[in-house]
Amino acid sequence: MISFGPTEEQEVARDAMREFAASAIRPIARRCDEDSQTPDAFLEQAWQLGLVATQIPEAYGGAGEARSPITNVLVLEELAHGDAGLALAAVSPALFAMPVVEFGTEAQKRELLPLFCGERFHAASLALVEPGPCFDPTALRTRAERKGDGFVLSGVKCCVPLADRASHFLVLARENGGDAVQAYVVPRDAAGLALAAPEKNLGLRALTTGTLTLERVEVPASARLGGDAGCDARRIVNLARTAQAAVLVGVSRAVMEYAIPYAKDREAFDEAIAKKQAIAFTLADMCIEVDAMRWLVWQAASRLENGIDATREAQLARSYCAKQAMKIADDGVQVLGGHGFIREHPVELWYRNARTLGVLDGAGLV
Amino acid sequence: MIDFTLTDNDKKVLDSIRAEALVCRNYARHYDENEHEFPPDELPEAKDFPPMMSLFGGRTKDDTGLGVISMMVAGAQSWGDYSVRMRRGRGGLGNAALRAAGTPEQQQKWGGLTLAMAITEPGCGSDPSRVQMTAVLDPTTDEWVLNGEKIFVTTGCRAEGVIVWATLDRSAGRAGIKSFLVEKGAPGFIVAHKEKKLGIRADDTAAYVFKDCRIPRGNLLGGKEEIPKESSGGFAGVMKTFNMTRPAVAAIGLGISQAALDFTREQLQAAGVVFDYAPGAASQSALAQRFFELEALQEAAMLTVMRAAWLSDTAKPNNLESSICKAKGGAAVREITQGCIELLGPMGASREHLLEKWFRDVRITDIYEGTGQIQRLIIARQILDYGRTELK
Numbered sequence: 048m049i050s051f052g053p054t055e056e057q058e059v060a061r062d063a064m065r066e067f068a069a070s071a072i073r074p075i076a077r078r079c080d081e082d083s084q085t086p087d088a089f090l091e092q093a094w095q096l097g098l099v100a101t102q103i104p105e106a107y108g109g110a111g112e113a114r115s116p117i118t119n120v121l122v123l124e125e126l127a128h129g130d131a132g133l134a135l136a137a138v139s140p141a142l143f144a145m146p147v148v149e150f151g152t153e154a155q156k157r158e159l160l161p162l163f164c165g166e167r168f169h170a171a172s173l174a175l176v177e178p179g180p181c182f183d184p185t186a187l188r189t190r191a192e193r194k195g196d197g198f199v200l201s202g203v204k205c206c207v208p209l210a211d212r213a214s215h216f217l218v219l220a221r222e223n224g225g226d227a228v229q230a231y232v233v234p235r236d237a238a239g240l241a242l243a244a245p246e247k248n249l250g251l252r253a254l255t256t257g258t259l260t261l262e263r264v265e266v267p268a269s270a271r272l273g274g275d276a277g278c279d280a281r282r283i284v285n286l287a288r289t290a291q292a293a294v295l296v297g298v299s300r301a302v303m304e305y306a307i308p309y310a311k312d313r314e315a316f317d318e319a320i321a322k323k324q325a326i327a328f329t330l331a332d333m334c335i336e337v338d339a340m341r342w343l344v345w346q347a348a349s350r351l352e353n354g355i356d357a358t359r360e361a362q363l364a365r366s367y368c369a370k371q372a373m374k375i376a377d378d379g380v381q382v383l384g385g386h387g388f389i390r391e392h393p394v395e396l397w398y399r400n401a402r403t404l405g406v407l408d409g410a411g412l413v
Numbered sequence: 414m415i416d417f418t419l420t421d422n423d424k425k426v427l428d429s430i431r432a433e434a435l436v437c438r439n440y441a442r443h444y445d446e447n448e449h450e451f452p453p454d455e456l457p458e459a460k461d462f463p464p465m466m467s468l469f470g471g472r473t474k475d476d477t478g479l480g481v482i483s484m485m486v487a488g489a490q491s492w493g494d495y496s497v498r499m500r501r502g503r504g505g506l507g508n509a510a511l512r513a514a515g516t517p518e519q520q521q522k523w524g525g526l527t528l529a530m531a532i533t534e535p536g537c538g539s540d541p542s543r544v545q546m547t548a549v550l551d552p553t554t555d556e557w558v559l560n561g562e563k564i565f566v567t568t569g570c571r572a573e574g575v576i577v578w579a580t581l582d583r584s585a586g587r588a589g590i591k592s593f594l595v596e597k598g599a600p601g602f603i604v605a606h607k608e609k610k611l612g613i614r615a616d617d618t619a620a621y622v623f624k625d626c627r628i629p630r631g632n633l634l635g636g637k638e639e640i641p642k643e644s645s646g647g648f649a650g651v652m653k654t655f656n657m658t659r660p661a662v663a664a665i666g667l668g669i670s671q672a673a674l675d676f677t678r679e680q681l682q683a684a685g686v687v688f689d690y691a692p693g694a695a696s697q698s699a700l701a702q703r704f705f706e707l708e709a710l711q712e713a714a715m716l717t718v719m720r721a722a723w724l725s726d727t728a729k730p731n732n733l734e735s736s737i738c739k740a741k742g743g744a745a746v747r748e749i750t751q752g753c754i755e756l757l758g759p760m761g762a763s764r765e766h767l768l769e770k771w772f773r774d775v776r777i778t779d780i781y782e783g784t785g786q787i788q789r790l791i792i793a794r795q796i797l798d799y800g801r802t803e804l805k
């Protein structure tokens with residue numbers, strides 16, 4: 048039955064996130080961007096929201112709430128409305144933990160999930176993106192070769208969220224030279240794993256990211272997510288694309304909600320610039336697109352929630368949102384004119400974030 | 414709960430409509446090439462399809478809401494053919510206006526007629542407050558005397574009556590404008606000509622002349638003869654008619670662009686283009702990538718339509734959202750059909766296929782029921798909290 052109505056619990060969660068984004072994220076977003084740092088204090092504060100632990104089954108120490116891709120996109124839009132980098136930092140442990148919840152063997156769940164059920168923030172991350180042109184999450188260059196009972200991993204991964212603090216990485220790689228992608232749990236201190244200095248990126252600077260080099264890193268058979276059954280890497284990518292699209296909705300809404308009061312206040316040629324159609328229609332287009340983007344995201348999330356293949360919907364949502372968010376952020380800068388170019392306003396930050404997010408295909412998994 | 418799956422009942426309705434739509438499609442080219450030869454009320458092959466109302470029997474509260482499913486039905490019909498579809502069932506735009514603004518007695522009296530709606534004049538379209546047609550009361554006979562011209566009247570020839578907008582006092586602006594019901598055959602009411610069009614040619618579009626046309630005093634819709642001091646709530650009331658017709662217009666356009674996409678996909682696949690949604694942008698062919706872009710646009714636009722209708726189904730205001738979906742739908746269908754022809758090349762422009770016709774038919778979507786610009790004006794006023802004098 049087609050319905051656009053969130054449940055009451057989802058509305059409560061969404062409102063709580065909106066409030067958190069306004070009070071705890073937006074006020075520090077600029078400083079974190081300038082420092083290119085995710086502050087530990089923020090991560091601890093966000094941890095109290097229980098974004099990760101609530102979705103871990105009780106048997107492993109979590110709150111055992113049903114994992115809902117729909118709730119996740121509602122939450123992500125709100126957090127990203129505060130700041131996309133900080134939103135991704137806050138949920139980054141889920142990049143690691145949720146695939147373990149969905150696909151992990153009993154032993155993997157028992158070993159790894161309790162890490163995310165404590166009082167303190169625990170960092171672990173997903174290593175998916177690879178450097179160089181033509182990155183495609185379904186055609187990875189990183190390889191896992193069978194050796195004896197275990198695997199040998201070789202390759203380079205970049206844009207790994209909070210890599211500087213992560214205890215474990217979930218490394219996606221092509222297995223045995225074939226096309227099939229599988230995931231491997233690699234502890235930070237594994238021999239052959241090297242972590243470069245934090246990356247310097249155009250946007251999402253409030254999210255510290257790192258580059259990992261895996262030089263013949265040997266892991267036991269038990270490191271393969273899901274054991275012999277493996278994992279559904281396509282579903283991981285679909286979840287990632289949908290989540291990333293939700294973040295782009297949040298960024299776009301932030302631009303729109305900033306540009307509207309600005310345009311009403313700013314005057315030129317004896318009246319508010321918002322009274323000029325060229326500006327007013329630009330704002331109307333932002334309003335139209337934020338809606339259109341959101342429903343595409345919801346549609347993909349609803350399929351994921353129902354366990355239906357969402358490859359098509361997730362791809363359409365991600366690519367559409369990437370394109371429209373870029374346009375909205377671009378127009379946002381233009382509505383502010385020269386002021387849009389100055390770092391006193393957040394619009395240039397959103398412009399950089401929209402560009403960066405839009406090319407991180409599959410890197411926004413929750 | 415947020416959900417986008419169709420129930421069995423939903424599918425049953427849509428499957429039946431689509432099957433019938435394909436019958437209509439067989440006639441599409443004929444009525445396009447023979448512009449003023451309008452299709453019959455019922456096509457011979459369509460006789461055995463169940464009447465629309467019967468399809469909606471047995472629906473429960475677990476099925477998709479009536480507003481949303483109606484939008485999908487409208488899209489499924491025009492996916493077959495825009496104009497041949499329009500022939501089925503009675504009722505025109507004017508019927509919606511009668512329901513919105515007529516008194517219960519008026520609705521009772523004229524509800525069974527097919528009614529056109531005539532606002533547009535040679536000198537005014539987007540700004541209906543500039544209506545020049547006049548209505549003057551003749552107290553000696555208790556009749557209204559109408560004078561003026563109306564153009565672009567949809568179902569203008571076939572309709573049994575029309576709702577026209579006319580002014581009681583030009584100097585009173587929008588407050589002076591009232592709607593009147595004129596039945597065909599009223600003295601001085603002339604159907605002047607049929608318009609020749611870019612597309613939707615099987616659609617009946619007429620021009621009217623009213624020359625001292627006399628109608629009974631009771632034909633003023635709503636019955637309120639006085640001119641309110643402040644700009645009237647009555648005008649706003651009539652404008653509310655558009656809250657469901659705008660999503661419907663967008664849905665109809667999107668049915669056509671869906672047909673264009675389906676055809677384009679089929680042809681490209683037959684030519685060996687691979688459509689695989691899993692790989693990232695870097696691994697897609699330019700043709701597939703562009704096709705996905707158009708497809709995303711289609712779905713995004715259709716979702717805004719369903720959203721506007723869902724709000725109406727759940728008794729929530731949808732004024733903003735109905736303009737959003739009309740603006741989005743109107744722009745989307747243009748880009749999609751233009752893009753599909755581009756993807757197929759010369760074949761797409763050939764009259765051997767319907768794609769070129771869909772490209773022409775769909776262009777009206779962004780024009781009538783308020784152009785894309787007018788929708789943006791409405792949206793901008795709402796989000797900026799401006800009145801119509803602050804943003805024109």
Ligand SMILES: Cc1cc2nc3c(=O)[nH]c(=O)nc-3n(C[C@H](O)[C@H](O)[C@H](O)COP(=O)(O)OP(=O)(O)OC[C@H]3O[C@@H](n4cnc5c(N)ncnc54)[C@H](O)[C@@H]3O)c2cc1C
Nearest residue numbers: 530531532533537538539565566567780781782784786805
């Ligand atoms: C096939 C067809 C069927 C129709 N059916 C009906 C019908 O049944 N009943 C009926 O009453 N009418 C009908 N119409 C008329 C239709 O609603 C009008 O054509 C439409 O509203 C636009 O008006 P216009 O043609 O006078 O254009 P104009 O108002 O002259 O507009 C020309 C251009 O100026 C733009 N513009 C106008 N005002 C503004 C503004 N304030 N800001 C920015 N841009 C602006 C418009 O968007 C447009 O791009 C039909 C038209 C067609 C073609």
